[in-house]
Amino acid sequence: MTQQETINWSRKSLEELQTFWNTRIEPDLRRDGLDLDDRPTYDEVAEAGYSGIAYALREHHGMTLTEFLETVGYVEPSSEESYQWGIDDETTIEALESLLRRAERKRAPTTVDSKRYRLATYVRLYDSVHGTAALVDRVLEATNEYDELRRVETVLDELDDELESPASKLRYLSDIREFYRHLKNRHGAAFNPAENVDHREIWRNHRDTEKDNPALSSEQVSTLYDAVGSPDEQILVLALCAWGLRRNEVASLHVSQFVLEDDDPHIAFEERKNGPGTVALIYGVPELADRIDALGGRDRQWNGYLFPSRQSESGHVTGETIQRWFKRLADRADIRVRDKQPTSKMGRRFWYTTYNQAMNDLLDNLDVIAGDQGSSDPSVVLKNYLSEAERRKYRREFMRERLADAFEQ
Template sequence: MSSEQINWSRMSLEELQTTWNTEVEPALQRGGVDLDERPTYQEVADAGYGGIAYALREHHELTLTEFLETVGYVEPDSDESYQWGIDDEITIDALEAFLRRIENKRAESTARSKRYRLATYVRLYERIHATASIVDRVRDADNQYDELRRVEAVLYELDDELESPESKLRYLSDIRQFYRHIETRHAGAFNPTENVDHGEIWEQQIPDSRDNPALSSEQVATLYTAIESPDEQLLVLGLCAWGLRRSEVASLHVSQLVLEGEDPHIAFEERKNGPGTVALIYGVSELADRIDVLGSDNREWNGYLFPSRKSSSGHVTGETIQARFKRVADRADVRVRGERPTSKTGRRYWYTTYNQAMTDLLENLDVIAGEQGSSDASVVLKNYLSEAERRKYRREFMRERLAKAFEVEP
């Protein structure tokens, strides 16, 4: 792919990192750039890839130097001498311990990306609250109510600084993971991010812009009626009704599924963005039927809902899910702004629908808010409803929205 064909602004950070490794670095090397040293902006621009700097600045809040750290260009001793920019050694120790655990599980570049986002968070926390004693505060259970408000204040400030919805969700995911680490590894008494709902903090998760196209309810309904197999049914449900990434759909395992009780869900030990569980509002019976068929047809079934004998992982790849989704879209003759929809447009449909459902819920709480003397319905949602009640209402309003697409005969 030539540099002119690359649409930097549409790429996620992970896609930019991959493009850097597969496209930019080889081109720099062919041009005689010494990759033992960190490339300069001028060297990158001279090679025809200067557009990456604009995309990083405008869509990911990163400079080129900060981005290059995530793909391996770190100054000598930078890990040991990293300046967190806060004045609290206990919190710094917790941050570094958390990142060491991430490095042991994932690529080093992932840990560097998380370090940048967490540094932004803790510096902003200190600026707003005149202290960075985050660990000490969550060790004291008496601070629980106050700390939730403190975290929300930082997130509201981040909302003004971050532009893309994807960046906001990445920040929230990393912040949640860090607080879980404090809770489990540093004697934290509570997790102040547990009840933070991104739909309440950031009202427009997926704006209707050219960079973030999403399927409409009518298009999802058309896709759902065009399916021709249980596999296709599950992948449309997984992407559009559950909001999963294509890699998460590909690797779904029966051990992750909780189908009984009042709160059926998919459990994830860890996700890049978002919660550790995903509610199953639609598709429970389809999942149960698929498990029964896979288990009865093959005694050696490995538990994956999309198994593959050819793959060493035991399941299909995300690219296979993408290809199957596109085949369904072709069969249904569905297009988004003139192009074939991808797994991302299905996932963005979920986010758009969730945002609409939260708006509906808050509008219905306006009456209660008025009776409590408040002009803000979100106060009722946070302060007067239990977590179980909030979850119940969110599911009900989300189910009503999803019904437009999924209460059709496939």
């Protein structure tokens, strides 16, 4: 019996697949002699006996293998001749590019692109949290060490909410530390604030993914939804928990992204963490339509954003604002997860957990058909005896039932 036949791919959540990648697949690929500084190909994954992951990602999570690999730290090379760092501090940009020029002499292009992506994510988040990207200036004076250590820890805490995989968090930390070492060795920095950050306190033991990544329960989502005090908060909870969006995606939602007037309501994204794509609107469409009508009818100058902001150059609120609103609502609802204040990412995790439960419900209902076909695996029925339209229909029906259980308790 092969590895592929003994692994029940269809019953694994996305986070379980990420953990399985980190603990099983990646070590096997490394034992096969692959250089995992470069992104592994489908053929290399298949040759190691794990081809089933690609089907599970496509059918149950709407992702390609390449998109999945981005969530565990492997990023597609950039095709841009001049990389857009997304910050306006030229000293920091020059230091970043100096580091990457040195990396290009020793490492594969895909490895350098992955490092560039992670460093860009870090400096943009630093800029967003602290109002400046002047990282280099701040490490030139030894008297800034204590304050800068706190600033870096704050950014890492925010980064924790953005990343899907514990192993990916450690890759980010490694690159961030390398960047600060480069500043110390080549740009006269007096200290490396990332070297001594207490990341274990920020990012708990990465071996226990389930423990690391708690989600809101169905009962907590119901309590949260009951506590909403405004249309903004209603859409906030729906976007995070019923649509499974990231907080930055929630912040920038625009009316032009929504397709509501056909049999397949969805949100279209031209750019997303894993590339262009759509998100099905399985629940909450009437509430969304009412909110759009209210915004458009209230203000003739409405810019089309669901969460507009007149103070922001972008025209909409930031992801940090969404996080702050979510925490404020959770406090009002008196919700705690493991005795701590929940974050917006726990709403997204609820979506993934609920989707996995819905898929299990669907597969349980296919057990009888699978038995009649002489198969012990109901996913065979899902794949071979139902059309893509039928699979989509049944997945959404079971997911809609699960979401209704939470939002209508």
